[in-house]
Amino acid sequence: MKKTILTGLRPTGNLHLGHLFGAGQNYVKLQNDYEFFLEIADVQALTDNFNDPEKVRKNVYEITTDLLAIGIDPNKVNIFIQSQISEIAELTIFFSNLVTISRLYRNPTVKSEMAQKKELFGNDGESITYGFLGYPVSQAADITIFSGELVPVGDDQLPLLEQCREIVRKFNNIYGNTLIEPQPVLSETTRIKGLDGNDKMGKSLGNAIFLVDDEETITKKVMGAVTDPSKIKKDDPANPDICMVYYYHNLVTPKEELETVCSECKKGTRGCVNCKKQLIKNLNEFLKPIKERRKQYEENPEIVKDILEKGTNIAKKRATENMNKIKEAMKIDY
Ligand code: TRP
Ligand code: SF4
Numbered sequence: 001m002k003k004t005i006l007t008g009l010r011p012t013g014n015l016h017l018g019h020l021f022g023a024g025q026n027y028v029k030l031q032n033d034y035e036f037f038l039e040i041a042d043v044q045a046l047t048d049n050f051n052d053p054e055k056v057r058k059n060v061y062e063i064t065t066d067l068l069a070i071g072i073d074p075n076k077v078n079i080f081i082q083s084q085i086s087e088i089a090e091l092t093i094f095f096s097n098l099v100t101i102s103r104l105y106r107n108p109t110v111k112s113e114m115a116q117k118k119e120l121f122g123n124d125g126e127s128i129t130y131g132f133l134g135y136p137v138s139q140a141a142d143i144t145i146f147s148g149e150l151v152p153v154g155d156d157q158l159p160l161l162e163q164c165r166e167i168v169r170k171f172n173n174i175y176g177n178t179l180i181e182p183q184p185v186l187s188e189t190t191r192i193k194g195l196d197g198n199d200k201m202g203k204s205l206g207n208a209i210f211l212v213d214d215e216e217t218i219t220k221k222v223m224g225a226v227t228d229p230s231k232i233k234k235d236d237p238a239n240p241d242i243c244m245v246y247y248y249h250n251l252v253t254p255k256e257e258l259e260t261v262c263s264e265c266k267k268g269t270r271g272c273v274n275c276k277k278q279l280i281k282n283l284n285e286f287l288k289p290i291k292e293r294r295k296q297y298e299e300n301p302e303i304v305k306d307i308l309e310k311g312t313n314i315a316k317k318r319a320t321e322n323m324n325k326i327k328e329a330m331k332i333d334y
Contacts, residue, residue, distance in 0.1 A: 005030055006148030006182070008039035008082070008139070011059035012049060015066040016208035018192040018201030021251060026152055026187035028071045036077040037146045037315055040064060040308070043082045043089070044139065047132045048117055064304050066211055069294035074307040080315035081308055082142065087319035091141035094330065096134065098170045099163070104133050108159045116204070140164035144179045145319045145326075152185040175329040192251075195225040197244050211294070215284055222248075222280050227272050228265075237268035245272065245279055252286040253279070 007027070015024065030036065040063060045056045064079055072079070082088060104110060110133065114125040121128045139160050143151055144167075151161060161184045168179045191200055194207025201208045209221055225245050231238035240246035240262050249261050261278070264270035297304050327333040 002033065002035045003149045004037065004147055005034040005150045005152065005185075006037045006039065006143050006146050007152045008041040008044070008142060009063055009067075010041050010045040011056055011063045012045050013059060013203045014062050014210045014212050015070070016201055016203065016210045017251070018194075018208060019066075020070055020211065021192045022154055023152065023187060024067070024070045024072075026185075027067075027077070030152060030185075031073055031076040034150070037148065037318075038067070038072065038077050038079045038311075039082050039142055039315075040079065041082045041139075041142070044135055044142075047129070047135045048113070048120060050129075050131070060308075061301065061304055064308060065294060065297045068297050068304070068307070069211060069290045071293075074311065078311040078314045079307060080312040084312045085145070085315055085319050087145050087316075087323045088138065088141050090323065091145050091326065092134070092138040094326070095137050095141055095167050095171070098167050098174075099137055101133070103163070103166075104136060107136055107163055109156060110136060110159075112156075136160050136163045137167070140167045143182050144168055145322050146315065147180045147318070147322055148182050149180055150185050151182050152187060154191065155186060158184055178325055178329040193244065193247060195221055195244055195248075197226045209283070211287060211290055213287075215280075218283055218287075219280050222276050222283070225276065231272060234271035234273075235268045238265050240265045245276055248283070249275075249279055252282045254282075257282075 007023075009019075027036070027038065040060050042056050042060055045059070046053070049056055060081060067079065068074065114121050114128055114132075121132065136159075140163060142148075143164055151157075153161060161182065165181050168181045171179055172181075193199060194201040194205055195209070196205075196207040198205055198207050209218060213221070222245070225248070227243045227245055228238035228240070230236070243265070246261060246265065249258055253261065257278075261270070261275060265275070324333070
């Protein structure tokens with residue numbers, strides 16, 4: 001029997017290169033060897049976007065289309081919508097007895113996200129909602145209701161996984177061995193830097209290249225990327241290791257060409273403008289097949305809907321089966 005993989009994405013915007021290199025490519029590899037549940041976590045997205053339901057709804061379709069465009073095969077992966085699996089909400093309530101409020105406040109992922117959301121949760125998090133504080137509990141329910149054994153995530157998610165494992169252990173201790181304790185799977189690259197040199201590429205940081213960006217947008221973004229600041233004139237030698245243009249060449253430029261970029265930069269025989277133009281060309285080339293596939297789905301949105309419906313039905317079946325076992329263990333199987 002194949003092991004079960006479960007992971008999720010918040011539908012709050014389109015996928016960018018950070019998602020692709022940090023996670024998406026890993027999913028495409030894993031989809032062949034596992035039973036794969038890929039959750040579009042709309043309920044979780046609402047925990048900090050409850051005032052913008054339109055945005056979340058639109059992005060459920062956007063992000064699904066992006067996932068199909070990067071090569072997620074809907075025949076191998078069950079892509080499903082979190083809100084349609086009511087068992088997740090039910091299990092969240094059961095789990096909420098097994099976690100303390102102080103433990104949630106101490107969760108590093110919650111802490112850092114709370115700090116990023118000052119306008120919603122106040123300067124010291126004094127206006128934090130019950131729902132947001134509790135989303136790690138609902139994420140634990142996401143994972144366990146599908147008996148997820150492996151969870152591919154970025155390292156920022158590890159505290160949430162640890163919290164999930166604690167809840168599962170506690171549940172099994174009290175109610176008997178029922179749930180599977182999941183293991184995180186880190187991808188080889190978990191984090192892609194932004195064009196500005198920031199450690200993380202992020203939508204809210206304004207330093208991301210999206211899969212849907214057109215050539216003009218990509219040109220503008222790459223032209224503004226951070227290079228070695230000591231290079232003033234075209235023929236100054238520079239250090240590619242501190243240049244974001246080189247960092248992105250590394251991701252999309254063929255090996256031999258890359259070596260030329262590196263040595264010419266060090267020698268001072270390459271101007272930054274040309275170097276950027278070459279990167280733009282290579283990025284466009286890299287994104288071309290992704291965009292072509294995306295276009296086919298954009299033109300047939302009913303296919304995307306069907307894929308989500310099919311994935312959600314399979315997920316619902318698995319969740320129902322596990323919920324029966326959970327209720328039995330908790331002696332609420334009336
Ligand atoms: N919290 C994850 C993120 O922000 C998304 C997510 C939701 C998730 N449910 C999950 C990840 C279950 C792994 C497993 O990226
Ligand atoms: Fe960066 Fe290229 Fe300029 Fe070197 S030549 S600093 S690699 S943009």
